[in-house]
Amino acid sequence: MEYSREEIDRHIDTVIKGQTSDLRIPPEACLVDGPLESCTIVIFGATGDLTMRKLAPELYSLYLKDALPDSVAIVGAARAEMSHAQFRERIRDAVTGMDLSRWDRFASLLYYQSVRFDSPASFTQLSSTLSELDNERNPLCNRIFYFAIPPSLYEGTAELLGAAGLSQETEERNGWVRLVVEKPFGRDLKTAISLNRTLHKHFKERQIFRIDHYLAKETVQNVLMFRFANAIFEPLWNRMFVDRVTITAAESLGVENRARYYEESGVLRDMFQNHMMQLLSLVAMEPPSRMEADYVRDEKCKVFRSLRLLSPSDATRHVVLGQYLAGTVDGKSVPGYRQEPGVNPDSLTPTFAAVRVFVDNWRWQGVPFYLTSGKRLAKKMTEIVIDFKKAPHSMFRGLLGESIGQNRLTLGIYPDEKIHLSFQTKNPGAKVCLRSVRMDFDYRQDYTGPVLDAYEKAIMDCIQGDHMLFWRQDGVELSWSFLEPILEACEDCFDKGPELQFYAAGTWGPQDEDALT
Numbered sequence: 001m002e003y004s005r006e007e008i009d010r011h012i013d014t015v016i017k018g019q020t021s022d023l024r025i026p027p028e029a030c031l032v033d034g035p036l037e038s039c040t041i042v043i044f045g046a047t048g049d050l051t052m053r054k055l056a057p058e059l060y061s062l063y064l065k066d067a068l069p070d071s072v073a074i075v076g077a078a079r080a081e082m083s084h085a086q087f088r089e090r091i092r093d094a095v096t097g098m099d100l101s102r103w104d105r106f107a108s109l110l111y112y113q114s115v116r117f118d119s120p121a122s123f124t125q126l127s128s129t130l131s132e133l134d135n136e137r138n139p140l141c142n143r144i145f146y147f148a149i150p151p152s153l154y155e156g157t158a159e160l161l162g163a164a165g166l167s168q169e170t171e172e173r174n175g176w177v178r179l180v181v182e183k184p185f186g187r188d189l190k191t192a193i194s195l196n197r198t199l200h201k202h203f204k205e206r207q208i209f210r211i212d213h214y215l216a217k218e219t220v221q222n223v224l225m226f227r228f229a230n231a232i233f234e235p236l237w238n239r240m241f242v243d244r245v246t247i248t249a250a251e252s253l254g255v256e257n258r259a260r261y262y263e264e265s266g267v268l269r270d271m272f273q274n275h276m277m278q279l280l281s282l283v284a285m286e287p288p289s290r291m292e293a294d295y296v297r298d299e300k301c302k303v304f305r306s307l308r309l310l311s312p313s314d315a316t317r318h319v320v321l322g323q324y325l326a327g328t329v330d331g332k333s334v335p336g337y338r339q340e341p342g343v344n345p346d347s348l349t350p351t352f353a354a355v356r357v358f359v360d361n362w363r364w365q366g367v368p369f370y371l372t373s374g375k376r377l378a379k380k381m382t383e384i385v386i387d388f389k390k391a392p393h394s395m396f397r398g399l400l401g402e403s404i405g406q407n408r409l410t411l412g413i414y415p416d417e418k419i420h421l422s423f424q425t426k427n428p429g430a431k432v433c434l435r436s437v438r439m440d441f442d443y444r445q446d447y448t449g450p451v452l453d454a455y456e457k458a459i460m461d462c463i464q465g466d467h468m469l470f471w472r473q474d475g476v477e478l479s480w481s482f483l484e485p486i487l488e489a490c491e492d493c494f495d496k497g498p499e500l501q502f503y504a505a506g507t508w509g510p511q512d513e514d515a516l517t
Contacts, residue, residue: 038071045148046076056094058455087112123164141175155198162202189480210471214275216454246385250377259342271373293467304478308358315489322352324376327505376505382413417443
């Protein structure tokens with residue numbers, strides 16, 4: 001049975017009031033909040049790895065779920081010369097293995113326009129092409145420009161979009177223009193400020209969507225729901241009850257074909273400035289007064305402002321840096337980082353970092369947060385662990401000594417999309433013996449409906465104009481401000497900064513990581 005939007009809204013209102021509703025809402029009703037406006041999505045870098053590996057499959061997946069606007073056009077833009085038909089064939093190759101029963105209809109939405117990223121005339125031609133498509137498929141003239149291009153092209157492409165008038169919104173048709181920018185957003189504070197300045201010459205802040213796909217993962221979003229929709233945990237979520245917080249994002253892969261990029265970034269720029277800082281903010285932020293984009297991002301920025309700044313000399317005590325050597329992952333021998341194609345054989349680029357940070361505010365004063373991320377570790381895994389303090393007085397000391405374990409809450413992000421709470425119980429028998437047991441929740445428990453991938457969610461949010469899961473300019477700059485001293489120390493490995501430690505691929509990183517605890 002299908003329900004109207006009005007029936008669904010009445011059902012939600014009934015549930016909020018604590019009353020019972022006989023309406024059984026299908027899972028699909030949670031995918032989209034109302035119809036989406038028609039739009040044209042322009043992907044710069046349409047022949048690149050990101051488009052073929054992520055964007056093309058996710059857009060087609062949204063189409064299969066009826067989660068794209070009824071009237072939409074997708075325009076690929078890249079340097080290569082090719083026809084619409086050739087572009088459609090490339091995209092078809094990218095979605096091989098998916099349900100192709102509706103491919104022909106989706107293919108009719110795909111177009112291609114060759115662009116040169118140093119040519120104003122090329123962008124003028126793009127403007128003409130988009131105007132023709134507006135008349136055919138996009139009457140509101142809504143447009144999304146997606147930067148799936150190297151970061152070095154961001155500023156120049158934004159300038160050319162502005163010069164061609166493509167950043168301007170059409171008041172007569174009430175159309176909007178939005179710009180999606182992939183990470184990294186700058187490589188330090190200075191370049192981030194410069195990039196922001198260039199973007200704001202042509203685009204307003206509300207038009208800019210700085211994407212961090214980690215934020216769009218369902219399990220990451222669930223951290224906010226878990227904290228603020230349940231009354232039993234938030235009273236314990238502070239320095240009085242929490243002993244430490246550990247956030248881990250481990251990867252089993254090496255640099256693959258990204259050596260050129262990774263040599264210039266390293267793990268701190270690649271993972272910490274964006275993903276790790278966002279996970280930290282979700283755990284540490286105060287409850288916003290409203291579940292709206294700027295209210296949530298205001299609270300995240302308060303966390304970034306409260307981070308205890310480290311000087312380069314502090315980094316030797318609060319940071320462990322590492323680089324992987326040859327080893328074994330999943331039973332296969334893999335080379336060390338310096339042996340990867342395109343990597344300097346004397347490279348000092350860190351592929352692993354463990355950082356101890358403190359949030360100097362009333363809620364978290366004195367509680368250490370341990371952020372760890374690295375490549376070629378034992379397995380791919382992302383999780384947040386909250387260790388609660390031990391009981392203030394142990395009445396069992398005479399029977400059990402000091403070995404009673406702490407309560408631990410684990411928020412699994414990947415691959416175990418679960419929530420675990422460990423606590424102590426008594427073993428059956430006459431003797432007093434404790435054992436640690438777990439309460440488990442599987443994120444997909446009792447749910448059989450469609451699930452949005454991170455990029456699917458981000459694309460939909462952009463179409464709807466929802467900034468909740470995207471970076472704001474001040475957050476980007478605050479994040480870089482905190483990391484800059486660590487980056488400066490990192491540049492001085494084997495000198496004034498923390499010494500680069502080496503670890504075998506397939507392990508959990510340098511042994512010196514334990515020194516932080």
